[in-house]
Amino acid sequence: MGSTRIICPNGHLGFAPLNAESFKLGIAEKPDFIAADSGSDDVGPVPLGTDSSTSPLKWQEHDLEAMLLAARTLDVPMIIGSAGDTGANSRVDLYVGIIKELAKKHALPRFKLGYFYSEVAPGYLRTKMRQNNPMLGLDGRPDLTEEDLDATDRIVAMAGVHPFIDLLDRGADVIIGGRSSDSAVFASAALHRGHTPSQSYYLGKVLECASFCAEPYGAKETVLGEVNGDDAVLVTAMSPAQRCTVASVAGHAMYERSDPYHEHVAGGMLDMRNCVYEQVSEKTTRVTGAEFLPADTMRVKLEGSGKVGERFVGIAGIRDPYTVQHVDDVVAWAKSRVRDQFGTDGYELHYSVYGKNGVMGDLEPIKQSKSHELCVVVQAVAETAERAEEICMTGTRQMFYARLPDVKGTAGSVAFVLDEVLRASPAYRWTANHTVAVDDGLELFPRHMTDAGV
Numbered sequence: 001m002g003s004t005r006i007i008c009p010n011g012h013l014g015f016a017p018l019n020a021e022s023f024k025l026g027i028a029e030k031p032d033f034i035a036a037d038s039g040s041d042d043v044g045p046v047p048l049g050t051d052s053s054t055s056p057l058k059w060q061e062h063d064l065e066a067m068l069l070a071a072r073t074l075d076v077p078m079i080i081g082s083a084g085d086t087g088a089n090s091r092v093d094l095y096v097g098i099i100k101e102l103a104k105k106h107a108l109p110r111f112k113l114g115y116f117y118s119e120v121a122p123g124y125l126r127t128k129m130r131q132n133n134p135m136l137g138l139d140g141r142p143d144l145t146e147e148d149l150d151a152t153d154r155i156v157a158m159a160g161v162h163p164f165i166d167l168l169d170r171g172a173d174v175i176i177g178g179r180s181s182d183s184a185v186f187a188s189a190a191l192h193r194g195h196t197p198s199q200s201y202y203l204g205k206v207l208e209c210a211s212f213c214a215e216p217y218g219a220k221e222t223v224l225g226e227v228n229g230d231d232a233v234l235v236t237a238m239s240p241a242q243r244c245t246v247a248s249v250a251g252h253a254m255y256e257r258s259d260p261y262h263e264h265v266a267g268g269m270l271d272m273r274n275c276v277y278e279q280v281s282e283k284t285t286r287v288t289g290a291e292f293l294p295a296d297t298m299r300v301k302l303e304g305s306g307k308v309g310e311r312f313v314g315i316a317g318i319r320d321p322y323t324v325q326h327v328d329d330v331v332a333w334a335k336s337r338v339r340d341q342f343g344t345d346g347y348e349l350h351y352s353v354y355g356k357n358g359v360m361g362d363l364e365p366i367k368q369s370k371s372h373e374l375c376v377v378v379q380a381v382a383e384t385a386e387r388a389e390e391i392c393m394t395g396t397r398q399m400f401y402a403r404l405p406d407v408k409g410t411a412g413s414v415a416f417v418l419d420e421v422l423r424a425s426p427a428y429r430w431t432a433n434h435t436v437a438v439d440d441g442l443e444l445f446p447r448h449m450t451d452a453g454v
Contacts, residue, residue, distance in 0.1 A: 003228040004193045006033040006186055007238070010220050011209035013038035013063045013080065014055030018220050020066070022211075022239040026222035027070045029238075033189040034071045036063070037182045037208055038095075039082025041303055041430075048086040049153045049305035049428035053094075055085055064095065065102050068174065072108050078174045079164060079185055087156055087179025089119045095176045096450070103452040110453040111174065114167035116445045118156045118178025120302065122149045128436060135302060135434040139258070144434045148304070152431040155304035160266030161200075162441030164188035170449060178445065179303065181265045182208035190227050197292035199227045201270040205253060205263050206235050206287070213252035214242040236284040246277040249285040266301070266441050268294040297437050300444055304432025308348070310385040314378040314396030314421040316414050323413040324374055326404050327353055330414070331376070333402035338395045347388070348381040348427070349395050376414075381427040392421040 007026035009018040013036040027034075043054045053060065064080070071078035084091025096115050103111070125135060126149055135144030149155075156179040165188050167175050177185065183204030190200035203225050206213050211221035214237040221239040228234075235244045253272050254260035263270040274289040318324055331351045338349055355371035357364035376399065380392035400414045407413070438444060 003226050004033070004190050004195060005029065005031040005224060005226045006035055006189055006203070006207060007031045007222050007224050008036055008186065008207045008210045009034070009067065009222040010036050010063055011212055012040055014053070014060035014085070016220050017059050017062050018066060019222070019239065022222040023066060023070070025238040026224055027074065029224055030074060031076065031224065032193070033077050033079060034067050035079040035185050035189060035207075036067065036210070037081045037180070037185050039085050039087050039179060043085055045305035045428040045430045046425050048088060048156065048303065049307055050426065051088055051090050051154060053084045053086070053091060060084065060095075061098055061102075064098050068099060068102050068108075069106065071174065072111065077168065077172065077189070079177070079189060080175065081159075081164075081177040081180030081182070081185035083176050083178065087118045087177065088154060089117045089178065092117055092176055092178050099174055099176065100452045104454065108453040110451055112172050113174045113176070113450050113452045114170065114172030114447065115176040115450075116159070116163040116167065116178055116447040118159055118180070118445060120155050120157050120444055122152060122155065125149060125155070125302070125436065133437055135432070135436050136299070138301070138433050138435065141433055144302075144432055148431050151306040152304040153306050153428070155302055155432055157436070157444040158266070158301040158303065159445050160184045160300070160441050161188035161191055162266070163445040163447055165192050166442060166447055167449070168192045172449065174452070183263060183270075184265060186225065195227045196231065197268070198270070198290050199231060199233055201263065201265065201292050202272070202275075202287060202290035203227050203233050205270060205272075206233065206249060209252065209255070211237065211239065211242060212255065213249050214239070214244045215248040216242065218242055231288055233287045233290070234280070234284055235287070243283045244285045246279050246285055249287065250275070250277050267298050268292055298439075298441060299435040299437050300441075302432045302434045302436055304430065305428045306431040308427040308429050309381040309383050310388045311379060311381045311424045311427040312385075312389045312392035312421045313424045314392050315417040316376045316378070316396055316399055317417065318374040318376065318414055319372070320413050321372070322407065323404065324369075324371065327356060327374055327376070329404055330399050330402040334395050334398040337398040337401075338391060341394060342391055346382065347391050348379075349391060350379040351395075352377045352379075378421075379424070385423065389421060389423070396421055
C-alpha cells in the first residue's frame with residue numbers, strides 16, 4: 001500500500017491564527033489531506049450552553065481561508081472537526097456559510113461540501129434511558145438521570161471516524177464536522193485510504209494538536225503525518241525552528257489523559273503501551289507498535305451544558321504584608337457579611353486568591369505563600385443579573401472592611417482594580433459527561449452534502 005500524508009496547521013482552529021510560514025512549507029510537501037480540529041471541552045461549558053464560539057470569528061475565518069485555498073489548489077480534501085469550538089449545529093452552519101462565502105470570494109471552481117451535525121435531542125436520550133439503555137458516567141460520575149437532562153440546555157455527541165468516512169466515500173472535497181473526537185478527524189482520512197485502524201488512530205492521536213508533538217514548544221505550527229505500508233507512522237515538524245523527536249512525540253501521545261497509554265474513541269480503543277519510537281531524521285520520528293482494539297459495544301461520548309445563573313466578577317489587590325498573611329481571614333469576613341445580607345441559598349460565591357492557591361485551590365501543595373502581593377478574583381452567580389451584581393459587589397467590597405487582629409488603621413489593606421464589578425458570561429456547568437450505546441457510528445450524526453464555488 002502507498003503512503004497517505006496529512007498536514008495539520010493548527011491544534012485548535014481559530015483559538016489563535018495558524019503560522020503562515022510553516023503552513024506554506026507543509027503545502028509544499030503536497031499532502032493528500034489538510035485537516036484540523038476546531039473544538040475542545042477545555043474551553044468549559046459556557047460556549048456550548050450559550051451556543052457561541054470562544055474563538056474570534058476573524059481568526060476562524062483566517063484559518064479556514066488559508067486551508068481552503070491550499071486544499072483546492074492541491075485538489076485534496078479538507079477536513080474540519082468540532083466546528084466553532086463546540087461542534088454545535090449553529091457552529092457547523094457558521095462554518096458551512098464561511099466556506100461558501102470564501103469560495104464565492106475567490107471564484108473557486110465548484111466543489112462538494114459535506115457536513116454533519118452532532119446535537120442530540122434530550123427526548124431521544126430520555127427514551128433510551130427508559131428502555132434500560134443507561135448513559136454511563138465517565139471518570140467516576142454516576143449514570144445520567146432525567147433530572148440531569150432537565151437541567152441541560154444543549155447536548156452534543158462526539159463523533160468517531162464514521163461520519164467523516166461516509167462523507168469522503170460520497171466524494172466530499174471539504175468536510176465540516178460537528179463535535180468530534182480529535183483523533184477521528186485525521187484517522188478517518190487514513191482509514192478511507194485503506195490503512196489499518198492501528199496506524200490510522202495513532203496518526204490521529206499524534207496530529208490532533210499540530211505542533212504540540214514537536215519541540216521546542218511553538219503553538220500553531222504545521223506538522224506532517226504519514227502512514228505507509230509497513231505499519232509505521234511518521235511525523236515531521238514543518239517549522240524550521242522545530243523538530244519531532246522521540247521525547248516530544250511520545251510525550252504528546254500521553255497528553256491530556258489520566259491513562260497515558262490508551263485513547264478511547266467510538267468503536268474501540270488505541271493501545272499505545274507497546275509503541276516503539278525511532279528518530280529517523282533530524283525533524284522526523286517514526287512510530288510502530290500501536291494496536292487498535294475494537295469494542296464489543298459501540299458507545300459515543302455525550303457532552304451536555306446547563307445554565308447555573310448570571311455571573312459578575314470583582315477584582316481586588318492586596319499589598320499590605322499583614323493582610324497578605326491573613327487573606328483567608330479577609331475572605332472569611334467577606335463571606336460572612338454576604339451571608340448576613342443574603343442568607344445561604346440561591347447564589348454561589350467564589351474567591352480565587354492568585355499568588356497563594358488561585359489555580360489549584362485546596363490541591364495546592366505549597367501551603368505557606370511567600371508572595372508580597374495577591375490578586376483576589378470574586379465570582380458571584382445568581383438567578384438574576386441584579387442579584388448577582390449586588391452579591392458580587394458586597395463580597396468584593398467587604399474585603400476592604402475586614403476586621404483583623406492587631407489592625408488599628410482604616411485604609412490600605414485592599415485595593416480595587418475598578419470600583420465597579422464586571423458582568424461576565426453566564427455560569428454553566430457540565431451536566432453530561434457520559435456515553436450512550438448506539439447501533440452504529442452514524443446513528444447520532446445526520447450527514448448532508450451541498451455545493452460551493454462557481
